[in-house]
Amino acid sequence: MKKRIAVIGSGIAGLTSGWLCREAGAEVTILETHANRGMGTHTQFLNVEGGESGHVDVPLRVMSPHAWPTVLELCEKLGVKTFEVDTQIACSWLNSRTWFRSSKIQFGSRMFPWVPLNYLLRQETYRMILGFIRLFKSDPDLLDSGLTLKEFSDQHRIDPLFWKGLLYPLLTTICTSDEKTIDHWPANQILDLLQKIVFGARLRRLQGGTKALADKLGEGLNLQKGIRVEKLVEKSSGIFLHSQNATFGPFDYVISAVQANQLNFLPEQYSSESKLLNSFPYDSGTLWVHRDVRFMPERKQDWSPLHFQMDKDFSQFMFSVWVNPIEPTIAHHEPVLQTWNPLFEPKSEKVIVAVPMERAVVNQGNHNLLKELDLLHKFPSRKVFFCGSYAAPGVPLLESAVRSAINVVRHLGFDPSISRQFKIPRQVSLEETSSNLAA
Ligand SMILES: Cc1cc2nc3c(=O)[nH]c(=O)nc-3n(C[C@H](O)[C@H](O)[C@H](O)COP(=O)(O)OP(=O)(O)OC[C@H]3O[C@@H](n4cnc5c(N)ncnc54)[C@H](O)[C@@H]3O)c2cc1C
Known part of the structure; x- marks a missing residue:
């Protein structure tokens, strides 16, 4: 039976x-x-009068083949196609200038992280590059499995601008966890994940x-x-x-x-x-889908799919996703952004939806x-x-x-x-x- x-x-x-x-x-x-x-x-x-209709996943799904292999294999089995996207990052001070942007450069069939020309000569960019070099020179397999990320950063004297200005916002976004948790995370696991995401195959969407x-x-x-x-x-x-x-x-x-x-x-x-x-443990908050461009860098040429905004002592930060470049059905629509727990509310006339959500930590x-x-x-x-x-x-x-x-x-x-x-x-x-x- x-x-x-x-x-x-x-x-x-x-x-x-x-x-x-x-x-x-x-x-x-x-x-x-x-x-x-x-x-x-x-x-x-999202339907535009007389134009194309589009959709936005809430929350957005962007997956690395290395870190989401089972979801992607399931998609393949079911015949759900996936495509590659580039999720460059921009970092800005709150209400102020953008201090870092990433891009990608292609060597043969592989893409490598790079920096746009107008950011190449900036001091912050070099501090970021040095941070990445420090991080990736260490082989996760050779690290003591009990070594925490905080101990790793202290031992390697990693620049706070790189650590608190880029790595932590990125990790709290990917890992759905708070700073304290990330501090105590085994360094070898996080470094392995980061190496795969930054240097591995490109991210994919459904x-x-x-x-x-x-x-x-x-x-x-x-x-x-x-x-x-x-x-x-x-x-x-x-x-x-x-x-x-x-x-x-x-x-x-x-x-x-x-x-x-x-x-x-x-x-x-x-x-x-x-x-x-x-x-x-659970973390609750609100995911805002909106069109308020105050959540993007001041200059349009600095806009990147992922935007981290933080204050200068790194005590608070937020991230916004600019969806249009990574969702083909709204590529030609007005900007659509997603912000998780914004530090200030998007203007009401710019809000598409605000969804209260919980996520496991x-x-x-x-x-x-x-x-x-x-x-x-x-x-x-x-x-x-x-x-x-x-x-x-x-x-x-x-x-x-x-x-x-x-x-x-x-x-x-x-x-x-x-x-x-x-x-x-x-x-x-x-x-x-x-x-x-x-x-
Ligand atoms: C802002 C945000 C961003 C995220 N970003 C990512 C990301 O980038 N990558 C990633 O991998 N994950 C991400 N996640 C997490 C991921 O989206 C969720 O963890 C995942 O979708 C949860 O799936 P689930 O099936 O476990 O639970 P759920 O989707 O919560 O499904 C549970 C279902 O059970 C139903 N239900 C509850 N109680 C009852 C009941 N008594 N009777 C009948 N039905 C009931 C609910 O209505 C719900 O439909 C994000 C989450 C949030 C909130």
Whole structure:
């Protein structure tokens, strides 16, 4: 008989686990509290009168093949195309001038980080280049695995302008964690990730955006929308899930793919799971999608897809993404920006949407929590499993969400054929993608 599996939540973790279970022959029902699929629910569709329509993923998905191999392999399996983008960086003082810009230079088939000519002779640029040289001269494999990033920077006397002005804003952006956490992160892991992102293959985006991947994962799945699971009841005949007006079940297994701090539906007998999962830290904030160009460098020629703004003592900073150069469907629209927790609010007439969001924070404690979760999952008669962006070790959350879904599917006795080895395809540029789309 087919295994009957319920998945609670249709973010990327829920859709991936549901899709993999169905591929393996199970009967899958997904319950989602939103009126639509959770994954891609905040995507903005921007229509210009008489012009092209476009979309903006919220939050934006930009992935390095080295750090997001499983997500990209999943896309490949599903036939969701990806394309390469360049995400140059600009750094500016708050309300003041831009002091650094990066660019890329091509040698043969490879791209290397470089600096635009008008920035080459600046003192700050040399301090940045020296910082990179210091950083990349050290071989992560030779570093003591207990050495923290802070200890590494102290030992190598790394310039604060490079460290606090560029590296920390970049790392807090990629790693979804705060400065303190980054200070204590093992230096070898972060250096390895940075080397791969800066010197490795170019970053990629999904053609058709998050929606394209969500559409493929959701194809043929029994998705019950507008259903908030409020109670989980285990009986001898199976597991039942109750919402305010309906009951679903019986199921043989349940995969909880909601965030770790949203598990109010678990009954008393799951108190140890609730306690463990409630210990995962979260960061909340608002992601603003807007057109307020005060969040970009003063001079248009300094605009870069990633813009970090900070005050001169580095006590506060924010980053904005200029979406147009990396999203072909809005390449010719007015500027669209995304800013996470801005230090000042964008002008109201320039706001497209402001979405309150929470994201799992990776810190030193997670490692032990994940070990405990893994042990719980291995309990022989287990029927309820947990996955999501908090539930797998590693830095990029989307990758962790997909990996945790694969782990859960394995615990259920299935063998999903995902190798976590994304093979970087022939280079497809943004220009090529734009002309494909236009055609
Ligand atoms: C500003 C921001 C920027 C980010 N940038 C990146 C990035 O660059 N790279 C990256 O890898 N990651 C990034 N992330 C993180 C990534 O987007 C998320 O971690 C990931 O999408 C979470 O997926 P998930 O499936 O674990 O959870 P979710 O997407 O939260 O899905 C959980 C689903 O469960 C549903 N649900 C909850 N409770 C119930 C219930 N009781 N009954 C039924 N349904 C329920 C919810 O409605 C939701 O749809 C970013 C996040 C934010 C906020």
